[in-house]
Amino acid sequence: MLLSNEHSPINVNQPSTHHHTITATPAILATNLCKSVGEEPNKISILSELQLKVAAGESVAIVGSSGSGKSTLLGLLAGLDQPSSGSVSVKGAAFSGLDEDARAAIRGKNMGFVFQSFQLLPTMTALENVMLPMQLANQANAKQVALATLEKVGLSARVSHYPKQLSGGEQQRVAIARAFASQPAILFADEPTGNLDLATGERIIELLFDLNHAAGTTLILVTHDMKLAKRCQRSLTLNNGQLSESL
Numbered sequence: 001m002l003l004s005n006e007h008s009p010i011n012v013n014q015p016s017t018h019h020h021t022i023t024a025t026p027a028i029l030a031t032n033l034c035k036s037v038g039e040e041p042n043k044i045s046i047l048s049e050l051q052l053k054v055a056a057g058e059s060v061a062i063v064g065s066s067g068s069g070k071s072t073l074l075g076l077l078a079g080l081d082q083p084s085s086g087s088v089s090v091k092g093a094a095f096s097g098l099d100e101d102a103r104a105a106i107r108g109k110n111m112g113f114v115f116q117s118f119q120l121l122p123t124m125t126a127l128e129n130v131m132l133p134m135q136l137a138n139q140a141n142a143k144q145v146a147l148a149t150l151e152k153v154g155l156s157a158r159v160s161h162y163p164k165q166l167s168g169g170e171q172q173r174v175a176i177a178r179a180f181a182s183q184p185a186i187l188f189a190d191e192p193t194g195n196l197d198l199a200t201g202e203r204i205i206e207l208l209f210d211l212n213h214a215a216g217t218t219l220i221l222v223t224h225d226m227k228l229a230k231r232c233q234r235s236l237t238l239n240n241g242q243l244s245e246s247l
Contacts, residue, residue, distance in 0.1 A: 025092040027186050027218040028054040028077055033086035034241075035072055046072050048241035049086070056091075056185075059212050059219040061229035063246060064238035070222040071116060071190050073238060077220065078113055078188045079103035090186070108137055112179035114189040118171045120163040120178075126150060126170075127159040130178045137182065149177040152207060154200065168195045176204055180211060187211065189221040193228060205231065 033050040036043050046069040054060050062070050075081040077088055079095055088096035090106060098106070107113075112133075120129050127146055134142035150159055153173040163171055172195040179187060192208065193201035205228055212219045219232070229235040235246035 025056065026053045026089075027056040027058070027091060028052065028220065029089045029092075030077060031087050031089075033073075033076060033088065034084045035069070035076060035081075036084050045241055047076070047083075050241060050243055052077075052236075052243055054218060054220060056218055057212070057216045058234070059209070059232040060221070061232040061235045061246075062220070062222045062238055062243070063224070063226070063229050063235060068238045069241065070238050074188050074190055074220070074222050078111055079107055080113070108133065110185045112182065112184035112187045114172075114176050114179045114187070114192050116190040116194060118163070118175045120171055120174055122163050125160050125162055126155060126166065126174045126177075129163070129174055130181050133178060134182055139182065142181075145181050146177070149181040150174070152180075153177045154203065169197060169200060172196055173200070173204070176207070180207065183211070183215050184217060186218045186220065189219070189223075191223060192221060193223070193225050201225070 030050060030052040033047055033052070034045070035047040036045045038044055050073070062073065064070050072081070076083050076096070079088070083096055087094065090110060095103065095106060121132070124132065127143070127150065130146040130150060131142045134145060139145070147159065150156060153176055155170060155173055155177070158166060158170060163174070166174065172192075176192060179189070187208070189208065193204055196204060208219060208221070209231060211217045221228070221232070223229055229246070236243045237246045
């Protein structure tokens with residue numbers, strides 16, 4: 001098992017220091033996680049008996065070749081999909097076995113997600129897209145927080161624009177602002193810099209790690225950007241359905 005907890009057995013590949021206090025209960029724990037699609041004899045195994053333990057406040061990058069199952073793994077950890085077998089727990093509580101409504105409630109309280117495909121609502125402005133999760137959580141100052149977060153990602157001038165009026169990079173920044181705005185305990189990000197120019201990508205990387213360091217947010221990201229992966233406390237490679245520590 002890949003362990004990342006100061007109360008756990010020592011892993012020689014694990015960094016010996018962390019930027020902030022790590023608690024005993026992991027933020028995310030995946031045990032014997034399997035995911036396959038199709039039926040025999042055409043069944044395809046994507047993840048096989050995968051183990052992962054991510055401590056609260058830790059930053060972890062998941063790298064691997066295209067088609068290795070990185071986005072699938074992220075979706076399972078966030079409860080957006082169900083494993084074929086095995087389990088995921090969040091902050092020590094069962095997660096993957098719950099029904100969709102229960103998983104959605106836990107996501108709403110604890111998680112932010114930056115999707116590779118943005119998942120912005122086309123009938124809502126940039127501001128409304130960022131406000132939505134906070135409004136669903138009955139957060140009183142949703143508009144002020146959304147405006148401030150859009151300013152942080154450089155989109156103050158685009159708050160009233162709809163997704164179709166924004167470039168791919170701008171849509172990505174709206175999606176990142178939406179994930180950041182509620183300061184989630186756990187932030188999942190799927191190729192967060194994939195659609196951004198170099199300068200904007202650097203700014204987003206800094207925002208990700210500001211959130212990780214200042215708020216103690218657990219950061220789990222999928223990336224092809226090795227510079228971004230090296231900023232994380234751990235970098236894990238997904239290959240043949242299994243995770244291993246990256247060298």
